[in-house]
């Protein structure tokens with residue numbers, strides 16, 4: 116058969132994962148002549164073969180692909196005849212356009228970890244050891260194609276030994292862009308809290324950090340996508356000091372551990388959770404805490420859950436190898452600001468840490484730790500960042516135009532989209548202050564730069580007060596606003612690849628601007644990609660004092676009591692009322708009566724808050740979702756029962772539940788019946804839309820009791836899994852509202 120010239124294009128995560136040497140070796144086995152190269156779109160192969168050979172070759176590529184690769188598509192076509200003497204790896208071409216998947220930052224591979232602790236290896240204890248199969252990627256990429264010159268490794272000139280490995284197609288470090296060694300790569304420094312350098316090199320800074328951590332110091336340690344604040348998790352004084360300095364009263368701290376065995380000492384871990392912990396993505400996994408550990412009580416006060424991740428850089432491994440205690444490793448930021456990525460940003464919080472363990476490989480793309488949990492064998496992503504970002508998603512239909520989606524306000528994440536591809540930025544953080552807005556703008560620029568991307572339409576939330584909306588409205592582009600809860604449901608539809616169809620969406624979250632200009636959050640929407648109809652929702656109540664009611668669940672509870680009993684509510688015996696002074700109660704009553712500084716909401720998130728207050732579980736909260744987490748602690752699967760509620764014309768009135776619940780003497784029974792009631796509400800509303808698939812989204816669906824119970828009723832429930840159900844998924848939903856839906860579908 117005659118040989119023709121074919122071009123094969125492979126899309127997906129195919130750069131920075133050892134794909135070209137893999138193709139090289141495979142092509143040699145087939146005795147093909149031609150070449151392989153990286154382009155903006157992915158990997159391309161040009162070779163001479165028969166059509167049958169090309170097809171077998173493609174089958175083998177799919178079967179044998181490198182461990183970190185993930186192929187989205189392979190296409191081939193016959194091109195102009197050429198002749199070649201050999202098969203070669205060509206330098207990258209950057210002239211071709213399109214999205215390519217950028218490889219995420221991954222953990223040290225087995226081979227590198229082995230070399231790290233092998234005294235005979237030339238990279239023995241070198242804290243930046245890496246190869247083609249592991250290490251940093253996204254966080255160090257300036258622009259595509261992914262070549263060393265386009266990364267923050269550009270300033271490090273390889274020594275002869277590294278160069279030789281880099282140029283040898285048979286070497287594990289062939290074209291591994293971030294490689295280096297003691298002679299030529301990145302190095303560490305150890306600084307005090309005035310940023311004065313105390314030591315540099317690759318050995319002493321580690322030894323000094325270990326000593327400091329042993330003494331109970333807080334050390335800011337530069338990781339992959341930002342700095343961590345680290346201290347000994349078994350040292351009460353150190354952990355408490357970190358809480359005070361970081362102004363973080365009770366939100367749990369994540370723990371960094373050496374290996375799965377150390378994790379098993381602290382938490383109950385099933386197979387799926389163990390797999391996640393040890394995966395190359397190394398996310399923080401939320402787990403059930405064991406009792407009687409030597410952890411400080413201040414790590415996760417009042418909660419039976421722990422966030423744990425395993426060391427994900429060689430540097431972390433070296434530290435934990437010497438320390439052998441669990442370490443608190445929390446993002447270096449103030450409250451929910453973006454994580455610090457350089458020494459200047461760290462300077463703004465110099466009172467928080469005692470020392471810095473720094474290095475000179477620049478972080479170009481900020482990337483916080485990812486957070487996941489497993490509920491009934493579904494993996495729920497709470498924060499999508501390091502290890503996963505930026506990964507793209509294929510939409511069920513192409514976009515109308517190139518678009519930028521700016522997300523919402525809290526847990527912001529942005530997205531760019533072209534044709535059927537969407538790329539989401541990693542988690543940015545809560546907007547609302549100058550630092551976070553800067554970081555938001557930077558994330559947009561990063562995506563545009565890295566992907567060489569321009570947009571003509573900008574998609575934003577309908578809330579005019581959000582910083583993201585303000586940014587969108589100031590840009591010179593077509594604008595489209597997307598209602599918050601509609602975006603939540605669309606994110607589920609898009610993530611699950613649903614074709615255009617009507618679904619029943621249940622969007623339960625804390626807040627979001629609705630069509631009637633009130634705050635929504637307990638919504639049932641019948642929707643498809645073209646639009647939505649609000650078919651049912653919680654009966655609105657008042658947020659006494661606006662923002663203040665979000666920090667103080669007791670204000671929401673009080674409003675619900677006023678709605679039921681009017682002024683008589685003031686005579687009720689309730690933990691909610693006894694938490695206020697007489698004066699405060701009087702003021703709040705007036706506020707309720709006149710509707711002053713008391714916006715209306717139908718938020719389910721706020722109902723969770725109110726229940727926690729009415730049952731005396733918490734009157735004020737220090738982080739979002741705290742009351743939901745506390746309620747989980749009281750759920751008792753050995754009891755049952757539900758409360759009454761009314762539905763009329765799609766308005767769900769929970770007053771009957773509030774009345775009975777406040778009379779319940781056992782908190783566990785009350786909480787359990789509350790969860791059962793929320794699920795029953797969903798089941799009941801769905802009865803009217805029996806032929807529609809149920810899609811659930813919104814921050815409330817991070818509550819594992821609720822999700823567990825709901826999955827029992829709806830085993831086929833569509834939810835967010837790879838993308839967060841909280842506002843971190845809004846940008847994806849905004850994108851999904853902007854697709855070209857074929858007529859008649």
Ligand code: ZN
Nearest residue numbers: 224227246249
């Ligand atoms: Zn490796």
Ligand code: ZN
Nearest residue numbers: 274277296299
């Ligand atoms: Zn070297």
Ligand code: FE
Nearest residue numbers: 624627814842
């Ligand atoms: Fe939301």
